[in-house]
Amino acid sequence: MIASEFPVLAVLCGSAPPPDMAAIEEAAVVRYTDARGLPEALTGAQGLFVYDFLSTAVPGAWHAAGDLRWLHIASAGVDPVLFPGLVESDVVLTNSRGVFDDAIAEYVLCVVLAFAKDFARSLDLQRAGTWQHRETERVAGREVLVVGTGPIGRSIARLLRAAGLRVSGAGRRPRTGDPDFGTLHDSAQLTEHLPAFDYVVAVAPLTEQTKGMFDAAAFAAMKPSARFVNVGRGELVVTSDLVAALRGGEIAGAALDVFDTEPLPGDSPLWTMPDVLLSPHMSGDFAGWRNTLVEVFAANFRRWVAGEPLHNVVDKRLGYVPSESQGAAG
Structure with a gap:
């Protein structure tokens, strides 16, 4: 007592x-x-x-x-x-x-599917009354890197694996044979590993070491077809570098639930950029x-x-x- x-x-x-x-x-x-x-x-x-x-x-x-x-x-x-x-x-x-582990994992699976199945463009075409047949992507076999290997990251890994994606992790202690991630890469050498992945999910805690870890160098290292998902903290990302990477075609899209300034300012270019999905810090709020x-x-x-x-x-x-x-x- x-x-x-x-x-x-x-x-x-x-x-x-x-x-x-x-x-x-x-x-x-x-x-x-x-x-x-x-x-x-x-x-x-x-x-x-x-x-x-x-x-x-x-x-x-x-x-x-x-x-x-x-x-x-x-x-x-x-x-x-x-x-x-x-x-x-x-x-x-x-x-x-x-x-929030499972709710955030569901959000991540949702945006991965939304990108692969082109849901945002389908909604735009629906509102315009336009019938436009298109082909979409499979998610099975796609490579995902989850940056942040705590309980939320592990829940994300398990759900994406169940959907057929191949998931690896990045954290402080690299190793193989992890039950959820298989391979864990060293987040200190993040840019060395990014080129291999179709989706990169940021869920790391915000520390002095992780602040701004997704910067121009990180986005330049990704595949031009890669999508970036942030459900961690807005300050993990250098927002101006993300905007430049999207504009320059260095990455194919981004789903963002957190931002370095919240609410997201009305003049932010992210509001109107194509292939960007935004939500107001609600991925875990069931x-x-x-x-x-x-x-x-x-x-x-x-x-x-x-x-x-x-x-x-x-x-x-x-x-x-x-x-x-x-x-x-x-």
């Missing part, structure tokens, strides 16, 4: 509180707040639930977090809260790893996902108050949950 029978929990949630918090409210003093009120809510709080997972308010309120022992973010990516003050502190960081995020937090909250090891503990130096580590002392 933690020191106080009723711990103080700050919840950063913007204008709307999370659903299904009744059980937590019975076991803690819960302070709901938006970004402006976060310093006051953090004063004396032992826990922080960052439900508004796109908020960048935590670093600016960190001066008030003197009693904080645990921070949980309602997303798989932790880059909005991974700043030096947290990294250097003793505060345990956990995330919502596992919630019906009921908000409730599931609270369930994941509530399960860890019960472990925390009981002094049990927490699940999904992030290695703050790496920026993600190591595959071999699921928990740590609360």
Whole structure:
């Protein structure tokens, strides 16, 4: 049991509180707040639930977090809260790893099929009332590189393999014989491997090493017929280089669910470029996902108050949950 029978929990949630918090409210003093009120809510709080997972308010309120022992973010990516003050502190960081894996994998399969079967052009022709017969591509046997080998990447690999695609991965530790990817390439030598693939899927966590990894050199290394899919973080991509690669025919298309600036500015050329599929950061957002995020937090909250090891503990130096580590002392 933690020191106080009723711990103080700050919840950063913007204008709307999370659903299904009744059980937590019975076991803690819960302070709901938006970004402006976060310093006051953090004063004396032992826990922080960052439900508004796109908020960048935590670093600016960190001066008030003197009693904080645990921070949980309602997303798989932790880059909005991974700043030096947290990294250097003793505060345990956990995330919502596992919630979005299958939904994002379904999205990736969807856009792969959309490219192969030319769905976007079919819809344009339908709206124009034009009957135009065309031939499309098979996906079976196509080569896919999934850059990012955590649970989301593995779910993507399994689903694409089931559809007949041949999938490899790229991560920090290259090896062969992986159960989901077969071959894992070294992401530090990414451009050496890109020429072999028909689809390249970005799902790596955002770290200093991965920021801007898809730049002019990466796109130039891809096949002219390759399609690029980003369901990781917008900052993995140098957007101007992607636009130039699409305009210059260095790659054949892109499906983008995340962007370095969100919402995507209205004057971005990506809105109107052919062979570009856009969605507003929603690839993992299935019906009921908000409730599931609270369930994941509530399960860890019960472990925390009981002094049990927490699940999904992030290695703050790496920026993600190591595959071999699921928990740590609360």
